[in-house]
Amino acid sequence: MQTSHTTASTTVTGSLARRALAASWKPVLFAVLLWLSAAAGEIPIPGTPVPITLQTFVVMLAGLMLTWRQAGSALALYIAAGAIGLPVFAGGASTMALVGPSAGFIFGFLPGVVAIALLRGKADTSSAARVALTFGRYLFAAIIGGVAVVYAFGFLVQSALTGAPIAAVALASMGFVAGDAVKAVVAALAAAGLTKLSR
Template identity: 60%
Template structure:
């Protein structure tokens, strides 16, 4: 008859693996909650109106960029998803202290669009290579390209389309007005890319 008892060594290995897994999950959850909180803080910090569109400039795209370059795509998606769920549940986490109604208003497409934007950016950013100044510079450029793809190429049309549907304003007009966000988002993209690639280090 085969013994049903595992050796003490195997038991110890299993317990160690379980503890390590639990620690990783807790750390991952903490990072997601941190960035969800940063999204709320960025919305609460204030907003800058953009002529021609009811959607204001906030620091939220900065947080989206930072999450995409520092978290895994699953963690980044979890952070933005947690933020959106909190707003949908009635918490005043959106710009101007708005909550559920913001998800059916002019900003809805941009709010929901944060999710695909952060996932795309995180998935295409590639691995950081920081062994030399040249490597950090190339990583910074790759990060910048990933942000442009996710936060501009994906987010802008997505947000503009939903806003067009909800307001009845033609999509080209909404999209043209949305390009005003570039004045804030491009400098943010440069700053985040350089910082996350370590190019700012001496």
């Protein structure tokens, strides 16, 4: 009787461990991809202290390809890594980036990725028309979460830290907005295509 109970307990524990591992590797992968996208280089934009990186693209992909919990975990892990001093942010920055001009964008990634994951809906690749509708939903989700939400946080924090009016911060960031709109299209196409391949 005791042996049977111990075996059942071990089986349940092993099953929980496998499920935890299966659920956690994707957030870790996307947290690493965020770091790599920041480490890959940055493009400065005149008039703003925030550089262009591929981070928003990875945030959009995470939101389009993971559950909202996994996507949120990936971003929380990434932000926590920088908070404890790892050089994971643009330019090899770490903790100080969380109190600098980029802080709002970094913190905005978390609600942004959750919004993307919640807005994207279910993928349907049963026909060309359904793939197009899936792409449209993905694009809408990427623009709302990856651009509107992230920029709302970014503009507010940058304006508060620099003392510049929000309108001036927004105007200086138009180069980012245009670039992130293009990233949203590419991310939506990639995610819709990968969803179709995985079926």
